[in-house]
Amino acid sequence: MTQIIKNKIKVALIGFGYWGINLARVIKNNSDCELVAIVDTDETKRNKAKQHYNSCLILKDISEIFELNNISSVVIATPVSQHFLIVSECLKRNIHVLCEKVLSDKIEEIEELIALAEKHQVILDVDYTFLENSIVKEIKRILDSKQLG
Numbered sequence: 001m002t003q004i005i006k007n008k009i010k011v012a013l014i015g016f017g018y019w020g021i022n023l024a025r026v027i028k029n030n031s032d033c034e035l036v037a038i039v040d041t042d043e044t045k046r047n048k049a050k051q052h053y054n055s056c057l058i059l060k061d062i063s064e065i066f067e068l069n070n071i072s073s074v075v076i077a078t079p080v081s082q083h084f085l086i087v088s089e090c091l092k093r094n095i096h097v098l099c100e101k102v103l104s105d106k107i108e109e110i111e112e113l114i115a116l117a118e119k120h121q122v123i124l125d126v127d128y129t130f131l132e133n134s135i136v137k138e139i140k141r142i143l144d145s146k147q148l149g
Helices: 018-029 041-050 080-092 109-121 134-145
Strands: 009-014 033-039 057-059 073-078 096-100 124-127
Touching: 009 018, 018 033, 018 041, 018 096, 041 057, 073 080, 080 096, 080 109, 109 124
Parallel strands: 009 033, 009 073, 033 057, 073 096, 096 124
Antiparallel strands: none
């Protein structure tokens, strides 16, 4: 009987705030992934990450993940104002990116990030957390029906 050995996706999480905590749990519980590092500039958040994820590196600056040879993808859960810089740095280093929320509040930056992902042939994806939420869908249905206002 042949056994197939599957390599896990080595993931770094950038941002350990409200959503980052949830994303860390999901990554850690995914049998296809290995949570290698958590990055946050806030010392309190890093300490919290150390309590829950002592088997991975807890880092202060994103530049530290670029020194690691085993990161193939990052999940970004930082404020939108930081996304463009972080995402572009990851894409330029051929790292796949899943970005929580929107990529940017500027269409020009989004277009540039898409072009970078295509140029470096890496995956760039965005997690719209509530896009499939039934309440959000119902509000959209009501708005589209022009029942309000």
